[in-house]
Amino acid sequence: MEDMIQMDRTMSTQQDIKIEAKNVQVYYGDNHAIKDVDVQIADKTVTAFIGPSGCGKSTFLRCINRMNDTIDVCRVTGDILLDGEDIYDPKVDPVQLRAKVGMVFQKPNPFPKSIYDNVAYGPKIHGLARDKTDLDEIVEKSLRKAALWNEVKDRLNAPGTGMSGGQQQRLCIARAIATAPEVLLMDEPCSALDPIATAQVEELIDELRQSFSVVIVTHSMQQAARVSQKTAFFHLGNLVEFDDTDKIFTNPQDPRTESYISGRIG
Amino acid sequence: MTTSLLTTDARTKKRNAAEARFKAYGLGAIIVAMLALVILLTSVLGNGLSSFQQTFISLNVELPEDKLDKSGVRDISVMSKVTTIGYAPILRNALLATLEEQGIETDLSNKEISNMISKEAAATVRNRVLGSPDLVGQTVQFDVLASGRIDGFFKGRVTMESAALDGNTSPEALEIAQALADAGIMQTKFNWNFFVWPDASDQRPEAAGIGVAILGSLYMMLIVLCLALPIGVASSIYLEEFAPKNRWTDVIEVNISNLAAVPSIVFGILGLAIFINFMEFNQSSPLVGGLVLTLMTLPTIIISTRAALKSVPPSIRDAALGVGASKMQSVFHHVLPLAAPGILTGTIIGLAQALGETAPLLLIGMVAFVREYPAAFTPESGLFGEASTALPVQVYNWTQRADPGFVERASGAIITLLVFLLIMNAVAIYLRRRFERRW
Ligand SMILES: Nc1ncnc2c1ncn2[C@@H]1O[C@H](COP(=O)(O)OP(=O)(O)O)[C@@H](O)[C@H]1O
Numbered sequence: 001m002e003d004m005i006q007m008d009r010t011m012s013t014q015q016d017i018k019i020e021a022k023n024v025q026v027y028y029g030d031n032h033a034i035k036d037v038d039v040q041i042a043d044k045t046v047t048a049f050i051g052p053s054g055c056g057k058s059t060f061l062r063c064i065n066r067m068n069d070t071i072d073v074c075r076v077t078g079d080i081l082l083d084g085e086d087i088y089d090p091k092v093d094p095v096q097l098r099a100k101v102g103m104v105f106q107k108p109n110p111f112p113k114s115i116y117d118n119v120a121y122g123p124k125i126h127g128l129a130r131d132k133t134d135l136d137e138i139v140e141k142s143l144r145k146a147a148l149w150n151e152v153k154d155r156l157n158a159p160g161t162g163m164s165g166g167q168q169q170r171l172c173i174a175r176a177i178a179t180a181p182e183v184l185l186m187d188e189p190c191s192a193l194d195p196i197a198t199a200q201v202e203e204l205i206d207e208l209r210q211s212f213s214v215v216i217v218t219h220s221m222q223q224a225a226r227v228s229q230k231t232a233f234f235h236l237g238n239l240v241e242f243d244d245t246d247k248i249f250t251n252p253q254d255p256r257t258e259s260y261i262s263g264r265i266g
Numbered sequence: 267m268t269t270s271l272l273t274t275d276a277r278t279k280k281r282n283a284a285e286a287r288f289k290a291y292g293l294g295a296i297i298v299a300m301l302a303l304v305i306l307l308t309s310v311l312g313n314g315l316s317s318f319q320q321t322f323i324s325l326n327v328e329l330p331e332d333k334l335d336k337s338g339v340r341d342i343s344v345m346s347k348v349t350t351i352g353y354a355p356i357l358r359n360a361l362l363a364t365l366e367e368q369g370i371e372t373d374l375s376n377k378e379i380s381n382m383i384s385k386e387a388a389a390t391v392r393n394r395v396l397g398s399p400d401l402v403g404q405t406v407q408f409d410v411l412a413s414g415r416i417d418g419f420f421k422g423r424v425t426m427e428s429a430a431l432d433g434n435t436s437p438e439a440l441e442i443a444q445a446l447a448d449a450g451i452m453q454t455k456f457n458w459n460f461f462v463w464p465d466a467s468d469q470r471p472e473a474a475g476i477g478v479a480i481l482g483s484l485y486m487m488l489i490v491l492c493l494a495l496p497i498g499v500a501s502s503i504y505l506e507e508f509a510p511k512n513r514w515t516d517v518i519e520v521n522i523s524n525l526a527a528v529p530s531i532v533f534g535i536l537g538l539a540i541f542i543n544f545m546e547f548n549q550s551s552p553l554v555g556g557l558v559l560t561l562m563t564l565p566t567i568i569i570s571t572r573a574a575l576k577s578v579p580p581s582i583r584d585a586a587l588g589v590g591a592s593k594m595q596s597v598f599h600h601v602l603p604l605a606a607p608g609i610l611t612g613t614i615i616g617l618a619q620a621l622g623e624t625a626p627l628l629l630i631g632m633v634a635f636v637r638e639y640p641a642a643f644t645p646e647s648g649l650f651g652e653a654s655t656a657l658p659v660q661v662y663n664w665t666q667r668a669d670p671g672f673v674e675r676a677s678g679a680i681i682t683l684l685v686f687l688l689i690m691n692a693v694a695i696y697l698r699r700r701f702e703r704r705w
Pocket residue numbers: 028031033051052053054055056057058059060071073
């Protein structure tokens with residue numbers, strides 16, 4: 001009987017699991033940057049990765065869309081499953097994967113092109129639009145989702161690099177969601193932004209949760225507490241603790257987590 | 267004890283003095299460089315500007331049928347039996363007649379009168395007559411070249427004193443020339459033909475031009491552009507964006523840097539061995555010259571292209587890969603357009619270098635005396651296979667000649683070369699300004 005209930009629970013959680021990492025190791029040459037990480041990331045939630053600088057948050061995030069492939073010395077072992085499919089399978093083309101798993105970087109990096117072209121680029125190369133009106137629609141929808149449409153609708157042909165930092169970051173978010181990804185990875189998306197722009201982006205992240213599974217790396221614990229439902233704490237390449245966000249912040253199980261959130265390691 | 271801000275302390279004084287000294291050194295270096303440039307330009311311009319002007323004599327030439335057309339029916343094959351030597355007396359007589367008409371007295375010998383007219387003039391008249399035989403029997407007005415000495419007199423190169431010691435002219439001849447100039451019959455005017463005419467033999471600097479040299483240089487630049495740019499850019503993109511970073515790519519990188527530093531004459535030896543001796547392309551041909559210059563320019567283009575690619579921020583590549591672009595798409599859609607101004611500048615600077623290169627061309631025989639305009643293609647010699655010369659080699663060639671008239675020609679060719687280089691650099695700067703985008 002108990003077995004049955006157990007089964008049931010795993011079944012129901014399994015449905016919601018978007019990404020599952022099993023026994024992931026990452027090496028930069030001889031540097032063992034990620035050690036034995038197992039994690040399950042749920043769909044339509046915001047998951048925050050926190051931890052001191054250099055603990056491997058970015059490294060692990062970049063494993064999820066295989067951006068680490070571009071680093072020659074980087075080697076990844078273990079399994080990362082997206083919807084149950086191993087993304088490191090030799091048959092998987094990272095280009096296809098990255099259309100499904102979008103990424104927003106720490107420093108806003110719009111292409112030195114017009115706002116329109118920035119957003120339209122992804123859909124264009126993936127053939128998501130049948131014609132110009134289709135493309136216009138995608139661009140508008142993405143910019144609306146990124147809460148940028150009202151600010152830029154009159155100057156879609158202006159260069160994306162000419163906007164403020166916060167606008168540029170929201171443009172990058174619009175660009176990432178224009179390819180209709182299922183997962184959105186964000187690596188410290190607010191670290192280059194002022195508090196007002198940060199608040200806007202945070203609000204945006206909360207809305208994006210409706211459509212995507214969002215994974216955000218942040219060095220700000222307040223931010224993690226504000227935007228995420230799940231939090232993972234990394235330390236020296238290990239995933240120390242992974243739980244509901246309020247649990248991590250109110251009742252951490254591991255002493256390392258406790259000392260980090262109370263400001264003793266940082 | 268507090269120190270006042272109104273008095274500078276010893277440390278600050280020393281620091282300021284060092285800074286002032288450094289600025290002075292820099293300024294000094296720039297002044298020396300500017301001075302050298304000014305001296306170079308004044309000397310070249312002073313010597314060479316006059317080559318764009320030429321002295322012509324306006325003569326009414328009687329073309330007697332009994333001398334020029336023995337057949338009497340304008341049969342070209344008969345008419346062409348009369349060589350340029352046969353035309354010389356006709357021109358001399360025309361000049362004598364003009365002198366008489368103007369009331370200019372002379373006791374110069376026929377030979378000395380002939381010496382006032384360029385030896386090229388007879389050939390010019392002959393070509394004209396053979397071109398339109400109907401002229402025979404008429405009196406036709408020709409603007410013929412004055413000889414180099416007379417031309418030099420009007421440009422200040424030949425003086426009465428130097429003429430007294432000169433076997434090719436005399437003070438009396440110069441006086442007559444002056445009288446003809448006063449009468450408006452002898453005129454020094456802009457000489458467009460300098461850019462069109464081919465080289466001329468040792469005795470006739472007044473007829474020498476840089477037409478063949480410009481054409482040869484143009485052909486070679488075309489070859490360099492068509493080969494070095496695509497090969498250079500493709501290999502840079504491969505090395506910079508695709509090649510794994512390992513020992514082999516390091517070795518290649520070091521070798522390319524070393525190639526850029528190899529003396530150009532070595533490329534000439536290489537070209538001689540490979541393209542002429544082994545592949546048996548024609549000597550002196552723009553094809554061989556262009557290939558050698560391509561080899562020479564490649565490292566320059568590769569190095570500047572790689573620098574341009576490196577200067578594109580990696581965040582742009584990440585951004586492109588992040589939205590699911592392939593490596594190739596990220597390079598061709600984003601990185602390359604941003605690197606283009608740098609690549610173009612590097613290419614143009616490489617081309618400018620190649621345009622001014624002399625040593626390797628000497629080795630592959632481009633120093634030959636060429637009077638025929640090389641065709642871009644002929645069935646016998648192939649593409650760019652006809653003998654030619656090039657601008658810098660023409661300069662070298664002319665500075666070797668005895669007649670002082672060629673010093674002027676050489677300087678004129680240098681000015682032309684410098685103008686081409688200036689234009690190329692201006693284009694490079696313009697392109698960089700025009701296409702440079704900030705991020
Ligand atoms: N491109 C790289 N090459 C080599 N080592 C790297 C590279 N990126 C990160 N590392 C190393 O991996 C470890 C984790 O880095 P990172 O994931 O950037 O940490 P975080 O994002 O948590 O600050 C660090 O020790 C860092 O030195």
